[in-house]
Amino acid sequence: MKNQRTVDLRSDTVTLPTMAMRQAMFKAPVGxxxxxxxxxxxxxxxxxxxxxxxxxxxxxxxxxxxxLVCLLAHxxxxxxxxxxxxAHTFLFEAGSSAAVGGIHPxxxxxxxxxxxxxxxxxxxxxxxxxxxxPRSRLICLENTHNRCGGAVLTPAYMAQVRRLxxxxxxxxxxxxxxxxNAAAALNVEVSVLAQGADSVVFCLSKGLAAPAGSxxxxxxxxxxxxxxxxxxxxxxxxxxxxxxAAGIVALETMAERLSEDHVNARRLAHGLExxxxxxxxxxxxQTNIIIFELTAGAVSPVEFVEGLSTxxxxxxxxxxxxxxxVTHCDVGQEDIDYALYAIQQVLR
Ligand SMILES: Cc1ncc(COP(=O)(O)O)c(C=O)c1O
Numbered sequence: 395m396k397n398q399r400t401v402d403l404r405s406d407t408v409t410l411p412t413m414a415m416r417q418a419m420f421k422a423p424v425g426x427x428x429x430x431x432x433x434x435x436x437x438x439x440x441x442x443x444x445x446x447x448x449x450x451x452x453x454x455x456x457x458x459x460x461x462l463v464c465l466l467a468h469x470x471x472x473x474x475x476x477x478x479x480x481a482h483t484f485l486f487e488a489g490s491s492a493a494v495g496g497i498h499p500x501x502x503x504x505x506x507x508x509x510x511x512x513x514x515x516x517x518x519x520x521x522x523x524x525x526x527x528p529r530s531r532l533i534c535l536e537n538t539h540n541r542c543g544g545a546v547l548t549p550a551y552m553a554q555v556r557r558l559x560x561x562x563x564x565x566x567x568x569x570x571x572x573x574x575n576a577a578a579a580l581n582v583e584v585s586v587l588a589q590g591a592d593s594v595v596f597c598l599s600k601g602l603a604a605p606a607g608s609x610x611x612x613x614x615x616x617x618x619x620x621x622x623x624x625x626x627x628x629x630x631x632x633x634x635x636x637x638x639a640a641g642i643v644a645l646e647t648m649a650e651r652l653s654e655d656h657v658n659a660r661r662l663a664h665g666l667e668x669x670x671x672x673x674x675x676x677x678x679x680q681t682n683i684i685i686f687e688l689t690a691g692a693v694s695p696v697e698f699v700e701g702l703s704t705x706x707x708x709x710x711x712x713x714x715x716x717x718x719x720v721t722h723c724d725v726g727q728e729d730i731d732y733a734l735y736a737i738q739q740v741l742r
Contacts, residue, residue, distance in 0.1 A: 447585030
């Protein structure tokens with residue numbers, strides 16, 4: 395393979411808006427969304443609510459703000475939110491719920507399949523009669539689970555957590571940044587995966603390839619509260635229909651092709667399995683995220699990433715000897731084959 399190409403596998407957030415999105419953005423009717431007067435935002439919010447099977451939805455700038463708005467709407471200061479120790483909300487959102495909302499995180503270990511053990515959740519719930527404790531309010535789940543290698547939570551698991559939450563009067567928040575990947579992997583409607591959750595967020599700017607934006611979905615009353623939190627955080631945008639127009643195209647055209655990314659991820663996984671110097675179980679790959687490890691004798695992760703980058707292949711070191719590759723719509727089958735070739739070169 396002589397012709398070098400650029401293959402960016404660092405994240406599905408690097409996806410570029412499609413031509414159809416750019417055209418829709420150009421033509422979008424817009425208004426002041428903080429007054430509720432942007433017709434394109436209203437259309438996107440209605441579409442998102444319908445897809446997720448919820449009463450209402452709210453457009454916010456990012457997934458991080460979507461999660462924060464939800465946690466703030468569910469919890470008061472000093473309340474406790476139970477979440478996985480590998481949850482995006484715990485690891486990668488700058489401690490926002492604690493810093494901004496005074497919300498106390500209580501972590502439960504994530505299992506390799508992205509779930510939280512039900513008994514461990516139950517053990518983390520506080521006795522509400524004991525004034526020494528913070529008040530348990532919320533259980534946070536993530537589907538697909540980023541740091542658990544894109545693992546998918548099933549409707550059966552969601553139903554179990556729902557029953558547990560109901561027994562204790564807790565709410566459930568679902569970080570569904572990649573919930574459309576989960577739906578594609580399980581071949582179910584996304585609303586089936588959202589069913590057990592009181593609030594669900596999903597991102598337009600990951601595998602769905604829109605330039606920005608995330609949706610908060612829930613009951614009309616919940617979204618009303620979330621709207622107030624969005625205002626407080628400075629996330630109320632004005633002629634946001636420019637962004638929403640791309641989001642509508644993303645929902646209408648990009649969700650249905652996510653399984654192609656999953657096929658490419660499996661192609662990469664099966665190729666990696668053959669490469670000496672890589673420790674990896676390809677059966678763990680369920681969606682578009684692949685986490686693998688370099689064996690002790692191989693190059694360091696920094697050398698690996700640098701070596702690959704000189705060959706035009708980008709992926710991320712995520713701590714220890716682990717690396718992460720993410721497939722998306724701007725990476726085709728030939729790009730995967732080139733990435734495998736480059737990886738073999740670096741590990742030779
Ligand atoms: C699971 C998960 N939740 C939330 C986010 C945050 O999204 P954003 O980067 O739009 O703030 C990410 C981003 O990668 C994510 O992977």
